[in-house]
Amino acid sequence: MKWFPYQQLFDVIKNKNNFLVLKNFQEYGNLSKIFKETEMNEVDVKTSLKSLEKLSLVKKEADVFILTGIGEQVMKKTKGISFLSSNNNYFLNHTFEEISNSLLQRIEAFSNCSTINGLWPVSTRFVDMVKNTSEYVKCIFTEPPFILAEPLHEKIQSGIKLKILFGQNSKLPDCNELVEKLELNKPKQNPLFEKRICENIVTNVVVTDNGACLMLGSKNHETDMVNAVVGNDANFIRWCNDFFDFKWNQGESFARLRV
Amino acid sequence: MQDIDLLSALASEPRLEILQMLKDSNLKSAQIAKELSISLQALTRHIDKLIDSKMIEKTTDGRFQLSSIAKVSLIQMPFFEFLSKNHKYFSTHDFTGIPPHLVARIGELVECKMEPDFMKSIQLAKEFCNNAKKFLYGVTCTLPMEIFDMFLEKDNSFQWKNAYGTNTIIAKGFSEYPARKKCIKTFSKERFHEKIVKNIPIVCAITENGSQLLFANKELGQVDGVGGVFFGSDEKSIQWCRELIDYYWSAPEIKGFSLKEQ
Numbered sequence: 001m002k003w004f005p006y007q008q009l010f011d012v013i014k015n016k017n018n019f020l021v022l023k024n025f026q027e028y029g030n031l032s033k034i035f036k037e038t039e040m041n042e043v044d045v046k047t048s049l050k051s052l053e054k055l056s057l058v059k060k061e062a063d064v065f066i067l068t069g070i071g072e073q074v075m076k077k078t079k080g081i082s083f084l085s086s087n088n089n090y091f092l093n094h095t096f097e098e099i100s101n102s103l104l105q106r107i108e109a110f111s112n113c114s115t116i117n118g119l120w121p122v123s124t125r126f127v128d129m130v131k132n133t134s135e136y137v138k139c140i141f142t143e144p145p146f147i148l149a150e151p152l153h154e155k156i157q158s159g160i161k162l163k164i165l166f167g168q169n170s171k172l173p174d175c176n177e178l179v180e181k182l183e184l185n186k187p188k189q190n191p192l193f194e195k196r197i198c199e200n201i202v203t204n205v206v207v208t209d210n211g212a213c214l215m216l217g218s219k220n221h222e223t224d225m226v227n228a229v230v231g232n233d234a235n236f237i238r239w240c241n242d243f244f245d246f247k248w249n250q251g252e253s254f255a256r257l258r259v
Numbered sequence: 260m261q262d263i264d265l266l267s268a269l270a271s272e273p274r275l276e277i278l279q280m281l282k283d284s285n286l287k288s289a290q291i292a293k294e295l296s297i298s299l300q301a302l303t304r305h306i307d308k309l310i311d312s313k314m315i316e317k318t319t320d321g322r323f324q325l326s327s328i329a330k331v332s333l334i335q336m337p338f339f340e341f342l343s344k345n346h347k348y349f350s351t352h353d354f355t356g357i358p359p360h361l362v363a364r365i366g367e368l369v370e371c372k373m374e375p376d377f378m379k380s381i382q383l384a385k386e387f388c389n390n391a392k393k394f395l396y397g398v399t400c401t402l403p404m405e406i407f408d409m410f411l412e413k414d415n416s417f418q419w420k421n422a423y424g425t426n427t428i429i430a431k432g433f434s435e436y437p438a439r440k441k442c443i444k445t446f447s448k449e450r451f452h453e454k455i456v457k458n459i460p461i462v463c464a465i466t467e468n469g470s471q472l473l474f475a476n477k478e479l480g481q482v483d484g485v486g487g488v489f490f491g492s493d494e495k496s497i498q499w500c501r502e503l504i505d506y507y508w509s510a511p512e513i514k515g516f517s518l519k520e521q
Contacts, residue, residue: 003272006339010270016263023262055343056350069353069477070342073362077335082262084328088313091328104334106363219327235359242360 012051013078021048022057025067026075080108090115090227094216098203100246109239113231122228123147125213126206133208136161138244140205142170142223149177156182162193165244165251167201187255196251205240212240268312269332273297274305278329281315285322337366345373348474348487355475356460358506367499371470371491380488387464387471387490394418397464398507400427400481407438410451420452422507423518424459426481431520455518456510463503468492470500 013019017040024034034045049065052058057071084091084107096104116122123145130137130151137152137160144164156162164182166172172179179185182193202217204225211232218224231237268274277291286294292302306323309315314329325333342349342365354362374380388395388409394417395410402421410419419442433439442451460481462473470491476483491497 004275004336004340006336006343007270007272007275009339009343010266014263014266014270019263019266056346059350068350070346070349073354073365074339074342077338077363078262078266081328081332081335082265084331085262085265085313088328091331092313092316092326095327096331101334102364102367104331105338105366106360107331107335108359108363238360 009055009074012055013057013074015048015051017044018048018051021045022052022067022071022075025058025065026072031065076108076111079111083107083110083113087115087229090117090229091216093219094224094227095202095219095221096216097221098201098217098247099243103239103243103246106235106239109235110229110231111235112233113229113236115227115229117227119226122213122215122225125211125228125230127151129206129208129211129213130155132210133160135209136163138163138165138205138207138241138248140165140201140203140244140247142167142201142204143225144170144172144176144178145225146177149181152178153181156190156192159192163244163248164193164195165201165248166195166197167199168197169200170197185256195254196248197254198247198251201247203243205244207237207240207244209237212237214240214243264312265314265332268308268314271305271308274309277305277309277323278314278325278333281323281325281329282333285318285324287322291323335366337369338363339366341366341369341371344369348373348375351477352474352483352486353477355477355480356458357474357503361499361503361506364499367495368472368489368491369495370493371472371489371496373487373489375487377485383490384471384488387466387469390468391466392417393467394420395464395466396420396501396504397462398422398424398459398504399462399464400424400459401462401484402427402429402433404430404433404436404439407436407442410442411438415450418450418452420504420508422459422504422510423453423455424457424507425455425513425516426458426460427455428519428521433518433520454508454512455516456507456513459507461503463500465497465500465504470496472496472500472503 013022020038020040021034024037028034028037049058053060056068057074058065059068116125126145126148130148133155137155141164152162202221202223204215204223206213211230214229215225215227273295276295280286280291280294288299288302288306292299295302313326315323316326318324374383388406399421460475462482464471472489473482473484475481476486
């Protein structure tokens, strides 16, 4: 049997008491709050602290227990993985295949996200994000939603930078308002609006300075814009920005779309 | 509690091994049991636990495969491995000065070896610099003057790029050290480039052969030099360290600042 050095770590933190103490330490930072939040008795808390101390997840300094750097990071990472597990309805039916390993390692970026489903809840979220932006909008679309046509047009007029990435597989019916409003089928150059095309797109994303909306591809490797992961904390926005940049750098500028 | 279910699924060597096996290919129960040298009955308990925690799924042809959740979870394992192996070091050191997106990827340092002995680590660090033939890039809060003598012995294509922090402390005589003055005077910025940026609480360097890294002491808020040094020679650790160096290198330069000599 192979040896996994981290198996002992999971063995300790899988214990309900140990996990609760560590989780509440991370959230509240002191023992008296842990007693209150967990309703554990003193003996159980002390037993847990001893187990956690052995693995350097907590440390005693001048008779006071503190969370170590390692303890904090372990909890952050665990919280990120737990997000996937808690939203397994979504993640079991979607794929991370387009996402690089270095981005997937940063799963804690998802810790404060939520999932939404339904075409209109997801679309309305795009519109709100675009309307509330004060700096930039970056989008990756297989099928750009017409609902964004007016908000994006207004934002460009007000000086907000826009970047849109399409794929060779992107579908654009000629009645799409977005095509008309942004003049995607004309070779007009607007310094605030950049567009590129890359080989293939399945995962779609909308990122602004105030939030991000990520739509992973389905298990059948098709775009799904009816279900999304959304968040507005800095880590998730940064993650989505890095994903956008990763795909953007695979693309090339083009003059106009043929619809 | 879903968190606990997931952690329970992972807190077992046989289950971790099953997950690793399924990374390479979908397998039937009999194949897994044979590989693990356990009975089908014993295997079933583990398989059930992994299915309940949504880590594996059964395919239409009766094999087992990793779920998307398991695939992403397994990518996090080097992170846990690195921290587990070095937990004593990280009881006194932390990630001060490491941006969050790199802390999340600390698993890329899993192949690094930590040298705990202070004098030995200085010797290894010297060899690390001497063995560089193409370049030495780094960020540091401390630096020996003799490194500039080493630089002068390198051939004409060798590149040096180093960022100091406003907290960097160097030995007395550093600014007037002849070898350093010669480097500044003689070489173009393509060959010899230094800058002072904001506070740097860590030490990190790469050459074409390897990486070297010291984390900050939690109490001091910067390196202590006595806890241990991480040395790596694999591509992942070099790339991780390169990104850390680039993070500091891209910070605004603090002009007109003189480093503190002691």
